Amino acid sequence: MIRKDITIIDLGADNWSRLMRLPKELAPPRDGDEKAMPRALLVIYRGLRVLRAIDIAERRTVEVEWLGVSRLEELSSRMGYPLVIALEETSLARVFEHAQRDLDFRDDMGYQWAGFLRGAAREWRRTIFTYPGGPSRIPVVPFGVVESVIRSLIPNNSLLLFAVTERGHVWTSAVLGYRDGDFWLLTSLDTLGMEEGDLGGGALEVAAESLSSKFGGKVRAVVVERSELERIGRSRFPLADLYWALNSGDMRRLNVPKRWKVLMFASALAATLKKRVE
């Protein structure tokens, strides 16, 4: 899924900084009590002994009366933590050991990470406990399924361009190259000297052509105004805003497959429903 020698070039300076900060920027603003992280307690234990209890949000140690992993609910209500995580002192080492025994350095990074997830699944309810208890087993989706889903979503030999603009000029961008089941390239419009270039008029099409001739493959682009992206992200009705953006031209598309449109609408619909429930 990720090529071993993936090429990562020309990410820009401001460009990439903005992209990495984008998720935080899109997060809905919170005020007052909402701003605080939910209270969570981490207990590191050995048998009936607590080695350290930590208030995760406040990053401080706390004293707890430990009742064992079978009575986390009682600990939660007594201490007033809605979430309690109890780790046996060797749990992390065990997860690593499981993963290390299975790991082959030639395997795909995704598969390698799945090894750690499988390790955690094996330790779930053996040395890793939580309150609320969660599922009895951690379902680990086979890596092959993930690969198949990605293959079905992304046409082979594509260059996926995502750009956020401010008054038509590039504010941040990312280009991912996908070929033969692997992401092989990560770059940005900086590779064309367009870190803050104008994407208005026919410039997007010209940029797509330049990318295509530089790296090969067909460019599939989604370009959205920053204000519009924020509006969709924070909207009470993301579906309506997405629909508006697509039709008003605030979200421009180039060679976008139908399956992406379906996916965009499905995720906007899900977000809308979720917000309505909230």
Next chain:
Amino acid sequence: MDYSIKNQRLLIDGQPLSFFSGSFQYWRIEPQLWGPILESVKGMGFGIIETYMPWSVHEVSPCEFDFGSTDARLDLKRFLDTCHDAGVKVLARPGPHINAEMTYFGYPERIFADEDLLARCADGSAVVLPAPPRMFPLPCYHHPRFQAQVRTYFEALAQALGGPGAIYPNGPIIAIQADNECSKFMRTNPFDWDYSEHAIALYRAWLHEKYGDLEQLNKVHRSSHSSWQMVDPPRRVQASVAADVPRLLDWTQFGEHYINESVRSVATMLRDLFGDDVPVFHNYPVTLPVPPLDLIGAEEFLDFQGIDSYPQKTAYHTVRAGVKYTSAMSRLPVMVEFSSGSIYYALPLTLDDQMFTTWAILMHGIKGVNFYMIVERERWYGSPVKRDGAIRQKHYDFFKDLLSDIRAWGLEGMSCERPVLLLANREYERLAGAATLLSPNSRIIPQFAGALEMPADILISDESHGLSEPVASRYARLFAFWYWALTSAGAHFAVGDTSATADLLSDYSMVIVPTFEFMDRAVQQTLLDYASAGGTLVVGPRAPEMDERMEPCNVLGSLMHAPEETRSKAEVFGVEVEEVVLFGGQEDSPSFTYRHRHGSGWLVHVGLVPFAMCSALDAEPFAPMVDTLLRTGGIEPFFVPSDCNVDVAVWRGVGRTVLFVANPTDEAVHTGISHTGGLQFEDLKTGQSFEAADPFEIGLEPYTIKVLGTKR
């Protein structure tokens, strides 16, 4: 050519070198751009570049190498000649480990395919480094076949470059780095790895060397081995009485030997091939090199050592502590890698981060910096010179101004005035390493999360390990307490550890070291000699009664008072502390501190066991205590800011004093700075003058540093 290090500066033929360098990775740049890019780098004022020389890139098939015969980008000789012709000196870093954000960190894949060469965890699994874009198993540097493979690469490299002929002045290389960030890849928890055959053999040999005979080892380890082959390292923390602790400490201390011997083997090969004259150095991937990193031990076979750091501006104190340590303990304190731009998957460092943190490391004693990367390349972004040679103007101008200012202000020839030395106690650090929870988490991993701003004991077990109290966690809290209390009092201090030599200690008027019930006998003697010779030694809260082998030892303890009373959860200066130890004596009422003469110096005992403190503000109530302590040691506090969050460093040179004033907070501050010298200062950047008043007032924007110089 004569290389030497004097007053923390590298001299070539007696001439001090301006140690400012930038990283430029030739194999990732088109050869026709090498020359023009070097000119751009020189345009910023750099006279040195640094480059890795990656094994995996030059090895085209097992033990066959390409140094430009088929791929022009691998023509290292041509690259070095280009540097030499341009008058640019080179720091060479041939690995074998290089990271460089490369897949497999510069090791050829075939190394991992050979299971026999791999390091092992306690359960026998190969040790994996979870690094993108591929995780890989780590080799054991003590395996003879691994060493032979490394040597084969180095021989090919030396042959391609002409061996000693590549060294300045015949070539551009002025120093060579032996391996890179050798730190067990930060998985330094002693019970994590290495339990491979060759590591255990090294452990046995080290014990043999340390104890001489098996009988002595059996006595100290409470074992009954009949041969050295029977000796096996502990695989988890297991200590129910104090006598169990030496075996734990030995295994933990062996980690230091393991790392140093890894670097030594690489350094020896490089010296064999490039000659003894060129300085060989090393770098550590953390800012505060606590055990198993051992700077003083490594200086036996290295010429100098530095640290690496990629800090956001909010990590000011983590970097400050590390720089205070390195600048006190290293012969030539350099930042071998300091951020210029960012790695693709890390949180971005802005130009504001760059400006603030660069001045911060210079302020606290770093004498040379290699900016990594000064030339952008694959898997890196935000450098002043782009991959195609274009300039990123704002970044370029920053470096140009920085180097110009440093030289114009004469900072390279000055030294930082710090009369106090805070010592980390290596034995307790080792114990804290062993008591670190959630292996493979280690003592040094939290540094990346801004360790100093978190409770120091947050991931250290509160177990006592057979001792009379939880020394590991209490020590961690106490060390942090001293750091913050000194900071809040505006004291000018350096950080070191108990491996410091008597010579090094003698540079300071006051040495502060946490002491608990056991302590290395030789260290106790060194500290006592320091006080005898006129220094002020601050110890406590406990009087050591045992040495590192848990045998009775009262070198220091015999001079310290027994407590009259111990109070738990008591208030001191309005702050709740875990324990306060009261001593009777000179005063009417019992006090938690007393002093008495020792030789021509002082021994001061402070009986405090604090709870966790994470900022100067937490420790502010103790500032008057520190102030009194300093005066006890004959240190008149100088240039003390009235705002405890503001940080001041004082540099002295011939006929000039320079003050660095830092605001490491996210709010603008206005502070007074006490001043009794009658000197008048000006802002060296803006020319703004400050009255010679006491105190004089200064305002600082968030995350900024002002540099003030005495008016000439």
